[in-house]
Amino acid sequence: MSTVGKAVSLLELFTLAEPEIGLSELARNAGLDKATTRRLLVALINGRLVEQEPRSRRYRLGAGLSRLARIRDAHFPFVRVAAPVARALALETGETVHVSEFSAGALLTVDVALSAKANRVNVDVGQVLPLHGTASGIAFLSACDGAAADAYLGGPLDKFTPHTVASREGVMEAVRAAAAHGYSRSAQGYEEGVHSVAAPIFGADGRAIGTLAVASPVSRIDDAVAVRQGEAAVRAAREISAGLGGEVARLGTGSERANFILSGN
Numbered sequence: 083m084s085t086v087g088k089a090v091s092l093l094e095l096f097t098l099a100e101p102e103i104g105l106s107e108l109a110r111n112a113g114l115d116k117a118t119t120r121r122l123l124v125a126l127i128n129g130r131l132v133e134q135e136p137r138s139r140r141y142r143l144g145a146g147l148s149r150l151a152r153i154r155d156a157h158f159p160f161v162r163v164a165a166p167v168a169r170a171l172a173l174e175t176g177e178t179v180h181v182s183e184f185s186a187g188a189l190l191t192v193d194v195a196l197s198a199k200a201n202r203v204n205v206d207v208g209q210v211l212p213l214h215g216t217a218s219g220i221a222f223l224s225a226c227d228g229a230a231a232d233a234y235l236g237g238p239l240d241k242f243t244p245h246t247v248a249s250r251e252g253v254m255e256a257v258r259a260a261a262a263h264g265y266s267r268s269a270q271g272y273e274e275g276v277h278s279v280a281a282p283i284f285g286a287d288g289r290a291i292g293t294l295a296v297a298s299p300v301s302r303i304d305d306a307v308a309v310r311q312g313e314a315a316v317r318a319a320r321e322i323s324a325g326l327g328g329e330v331a332r333l334g335t336g337s338e339r340a341n342f343i344l345s346g347n
Contacts, residue, residue: 217278
C-alpha cells in the first residue's frame with residue numbers, strides 16, 4: 083500500500099461511534115507499526131486533516147476536512163440538496179431515510195433522517211453500503227453506468243445474512259425488477275430485521291450518482307406499505323435529481339434498462 087493509501091486508511095478508521103482514537107489503537111486497526119502510524123499522523127496534522135486532543139492525546143478528524151467539504155459542496159451540493167427532501171420523506175413515512183452517494187465502487191451514506199419512533203432503524207453517516215444485499219445498492223445498479231455494474235458483479239458477492247442474494251443471476255433479477263418499478267426492495271438482505279426500499283438519484287447524464295432509501299423494521303412492512311414507500315422514494319429521489327440538474331434516463335422497459343446497464347453501454 084502506498085503512503086497516501088496508508089494515510090487514507092487511518093482517516094477511514096474514525097466513525098460517529100469512535101470519533102477519537104489513540105495511537106496504539108490506530109496502529110493496530112490499520113495494521114501498521116506505531117512509528118509509521120505516528121509519522122503519518124504528523125503529516126495529516128500538518129495538513130489539518132487530523133488533530134490531537136490536548137488532554138487525552140487521542141486523535142480526531144481535523145477542521146481541514148470541513149474546509150475541503152465546503153469547497154466540494156459549493157460545486158456539487160449533493161447533501162445540501164438532498165437533506166431537506168430526506169427529512170420531509172422521513173416525516174411522511176414515519177421511518178428512517180438515508181441518502182447515499184456512489185464513490186470508489188460502493189455507496190457512501192452522506193445524510194440520515196432518523197425516524198421519530200422508538201423502534202426504528204439506525205443508520206450512521208459514513209456507513210458504506212455494498213451494491214448487492216441492500217435496496218440502495220440494487221437501486222443504484224438498476225440505473226448506473228454499465229461498466230460500474232459489470233466491474234462490481236464480476237467480483238465476489240459476500241453474504242451478510244441468510245437472506246442475502248449473493249449470486250450474479252439473483253442480483254441481476256433484482257436489478258431488472260428495480261428497473262421495471264423505479265425502486266428496489268430488500269428484506270433482511272444486509273441486516274436482519276430490516277426492510278428497505280430505495281430509488282436512484284440521477285446526474286446530468288441520466289445515470290445514477292446515488293440513492294435515497296427508506297428503512298423500516300420488517301415487522302411494520304407488508305406489500306401495500308412497501309409499494310407506498312417505494313413510490314414516495316421515487317418522487318423524493320427525482321426531486322433531489324432535479325435539484326442537482328439531473329435527468330432520469332429513458333431506456334425503455336425494465337428489462338431493456340437492466341440489459342442496457344449490464345451490457346456496459
